[in-house]
Amino acid sequence: DQQVKQNSPSLSVQEGRISILNCDYTNSMFDYFLWYKKYPAEGPTFLISISSIKDKNEDGRFTVFLNKSAKHLSLHIVPSQPGDSAVYFCAASGDQGGSEKLVFGKGTKLTVNP
């Protein structure tokens, strides 16, 4: 039973345009959401996060939006750059029975074309 879902395996955008990556979750116990970026042959690296008490968090070109009622979050990258080409993972965490899992989605491969 997948608790964090990224339904788009891949996304291709032109340099300078906006990239929008989507993520849905099913577990209401999650109260913190994070995005990680992964290049081939490397471990994932943290990109941006949002608490469930907020609906938006911005860091430079990256903005994460959270819609709790829809259990949906999205990552916006504006403007997109070729160096942003990577796999992006959505992750969620929260207290689950006194312990904390950090659960990831399947990832979306973003390709930014020059």
Place this chain on the structure above:
Amino acid sequence: NAGVTQTPKFRVLKTGQSMTLLCAQDMNHEYMYWYRQDPGMGLRLIHYSVGEGTTAKGEVPDGYNVSRLKKQNFLLGLESAAPSQTSVYFCASIGYRAYTEAFFGQGTRLTVV
């Protein structure tokens, strides 16, 4: 500052062999996690630990065991390797609560033949 170090980086095992993957972090982090990454499956949580001496099961724990005898080390064991355990394994550590940034190791590519 090494961060999170995984040993080994590559390994080929025969079916039925055993091995231990080591994850070491030098950031005094409380939380540590083991994931496996397979094509089209993303990062799936195997086991995790919220402190020295504690472990808990993740999404896909079968066939694996873990130990956290020292705070800085989190070991993942395969008692009898199977081809289905061919994967890239990632370890991650977090300072306190899974609300903050997780630091990942470079990964261990394991092939079971």
